[in-house]
Structure formats: C-alpha cells, structure tokens
Amino acid sequence: MKRVYFIGIGGIGMSAIARYFSFKGMEVAGYDLTSTPLTDKLKGEGIAVHFEDKPELIPPSFRDVEETLVVYTPAVPPSHQELTYFREGGYKVLKRAEVLGEITRMGKALCVAGTHGKTTTSTLLAHLLRSSEPDCSAFLGGISVNYGSNYLLSPKSDLIVVEADEYDRSFHRLSPYMAIVTSTDPDHLDIYGTPENYIESFKHFVSLIESGGALVMKKGLDLASSVGSDVQVYTYSAQEEADYYASNIRFQDGHLLFDWYAPNGLELRNLDLGVPLRINVENAVAALAVASLNGASMERLRAGIASFRGAQRRFERIVDSSRVVFISDYAHHPAELEASLQSVRELYRGKRILGIFQPHLYSRTADFYREFAKSLSALDEVVLVDIYPAREEPLPGVSSHMIADLLPGEVPVLALDELLPHVRQRNIPDVVIVLGAGDIDREVPHLAEYLRSL
DSSP states (O other): OOEEEEETTTSHHHHHHHHHHHHTTOEEEEEOSSOOHHHHHHHHTTOEEEOSOOGGGSOGGGGOTTTEEEEEOTTSOTTOHHHHHHHHTTOEEEEHHHHHHHHHTTSEEEEEEOSSSHHHHHHHHHHHHHTSSSOOEEEEEEEETTTTEEEEOOSSOOEEEEEOOOGGGGGGGOOEEEEEEOOOOOOOHHHHSSHHHHHHHHHHHHHTOOTTOEEEEETTOSOGGGSOTTSEEEEEESSSOOSEEEEEEEEETTEEEEEEEOGGGOEEEEEEESSOOHHHHHHHHHHHHHHHHTTOOHHHHHHHHHHOOOBTTSSEEEEEOSSOEEEEEOOOSHHHHHHHHHHHHHHTTTOOEEEEEOOBOHHHHHHHHHHHHHHHTTSSEEEEEOOBOTTOOOOTTOSTHHHHTTSSSOOOEEOGGGHHHHHHHSOOOSEEEEEOSSGGGGGHHHHHHHHHHO
16 A cells, blocks of 8 residues: 545544554545644645545545555444445545554554543653653544644654544454553443443453553453453552552642552652643553553653643643633543533632533433533533534434533523624633533634633
8 A cells, every 4th residue: 555545534533543654655635524723734744635525536646446545434424425435446445443453563552541531641651651761652532732743653662652442442453562441431322322331342442452461440440350361450549549549649839749659669759740630640640550561760750740731622721811711621521521620620719610511422412411410510600502413413302401401590502603702792700611522622712812802
C-alpha cells in the first residue's frame, strides 16, 4: 500500500492514524462531514480533506485498487456513498480499530481503557514517558496541551501509548503489552444491550494482554481472573490503599499536592499535579504506575507530573479572570459529570456556578436521564442544549427536556445556535462550565470571547 484514504478523517482517533501514515511517507487523504480546527490542521500538514460525500471528489491517485488502503470509522453509516464505492470496487477496506490493532503489534502497546478518564490518563502516561528515558509514540483520544497534537512519534522507542476505545468493541482489536482499566461503569448500551455484556467486553479486552505483560486496574474492578497466568495484576486507588495509591491529597496555594506509593517501598512525596483537579489524582496514580513499570526514573516522574498541562476539552480552563472562570469539559456520562462538578466545587468554594450541558446520543439520554439530572443538581444554574445525535437517528419522546423536567426551577432547553444569544442576555455567575462530547465545542470560542469582554 502506498496510499491511505480515511472516511471520517476528522475524528480524534482517525486523525492520529492519518498522521501516522503521513509521517511514514505515505500519501494520505480523506473525507469528513464538517470542517473543524482538526481538519484544518490536517490540511495544513499536506493532507487533502473534503467535506461532501461524493465519490467523484476522491483524488485520482487513490483510485488504484492495489495501492490504496481505505480506513473508516464505525460512526459512518453503511449507506455512505464513498464507502460503498470502495467496497464495490474491491479495495481493501478496514475499520479504524483494525488498523490501530496492527500498529499495536509493531511494538509494546500500553493501552488505556475505561468508561471515564482514559483520555487524561493516556495523555499523562505519554507525557511521563516522553519526559523520561523510555520515550514513546502515542495515539491519543484528545489533543495534548503539552504537544498540541493527538499523535506523538518516537524514532527510538518501541513503546506505544494507545487510548483503547470500547465503543463498537474496538479495543478487542488491540494487542496490549500492558493495560490500564480506569472504570467499567456501563455505557454504550445501544451496542452492548446490558451492563453485564459491557463488563464482559472489558474482561475480553484484558484477556488479550501479552504474556509477561501487566494489568493495572482501579481497585474494586472484577477483571483479575480474565488475564493470563503469566500477566502481573496490580490495583490502584486515590481513595484507599492498593498496590499503587495516593494519600495526603491537599490543596495548597492553588496547587494540588499528593504522595504516591508503589510496591517494594517505592514512593514519591509531595507531587505537584500540573492540572490541579482531584479527579486527576487517580489518573495520575495509574499513569505513574505504568510509566515506572517501563523504566521511568522517580525524579523524571516527579518533573513530568508537575509539567503536565492536560488534554484539550478535559476540564480546560479557557478564561480565568477575577470576574469569571470559564471551563470546557468533555464529560458526557453521569459519573463523569458528577466527578467534574465535584472538582469545580472544590476549586471554587462559595462561588456560584452555571453549567451548560449538551447530552450526547439519544440512546445514552434515554438510559441515563435520571442520573444526568442528579449529577447536574449540584449546580446553582443549569442550561441544557438539544441532544447531539452523532451516529443516531432521533428516538421518539427522547430529548433534553427529560433531564430539565427533573431539575428544580425553570431550566432552558436551547438549540445550539440559541446558546450564545441566551448567555448574552443573562446574568453571568462566578464560574461557567460547558459540558458534553458533541458539537458544543464549536460555541466555546464565541462564549469565551464574550466572557472575556466582561
């Protein structure tokens, strides 16, 4: 193969693989539904991208069946015209997860899975290894603020950090050398059907860990019996003692400090977490564990934790002034909302907080609307935006109003284009946080511009 064509190239996971092949010297092009800053960046790197589903727009050089690989995301519907063109034309067509699986077999894959926390944990793990002797390449599910990219390339290291996505059982295609599992709270029930099936998928994932590898899992998860007999199992926690754990967690002069303990008497005292959120302490414990298991020195780990700047849209402070704080967060599951809002409360005690939430998927809203309402009730003020459908068709009777009806007072439910005019007309409290994994991020720059003007 000399060329790789991506259908859905603007996705966070797809764009990382596109960059990988481009760096390897192959010709890369693709389609996506809409133009975004990420597709703009791909085009700036010399990758051709178009935004209309028309086979005639496929560049001529990609019409060679023998030399072209086609990669698609499962979010693309089977009726997609370009996908149909390639399939009927006899091209080699693979899912993103299949291609990523092949890449993980080229080195030692450190795969981070879980319902929540996998983007921050994998981004932090990659940063710790890049800041240390081992180094790594990485395929991340978010844009690292430290590196301005979701793809990192190391010419010298065989370690590959991979965010392992459970949607559509994609992570079953990977070959982990080591794996972190952060949580198995049920999600994607449109795919799995039941919570039990969802947890079974994680058991299958950890069964794929290579001989001589390791599983580092949050304490309390029931996964240890699924790994091979020659795979080492470690637990971690930020709430209680485990194989790896944090203690003495405290806020001090705007910093979050904690002590980290590991087996065999290893410890690091007074670590200064670069993104000072309590929810990140647990992620840091896991990332530190795997980085140390792969040869990172204690002092390099200390420096790496302090210099970590997080991932875009993962509790990212966009505006931080004396008048207002504006945060953008990707949280889209009730447990993620709860953890995020707890962190806001801890950081800004006594402040009035407005949360703007866009539910992601009709199916997830139908499954968890009560839990969403419970999590959002921690806010002083709530604004809801219409559901972002992603790959789904609307479900009868399912809307953001289901959540609004369970919250106290009058909660506005807005179309996305109504959000900025609404915010301009209301009193702005001390803290504003935008929550959700859909296209609400397109409004973040406009909201930030207005809030800065205050």
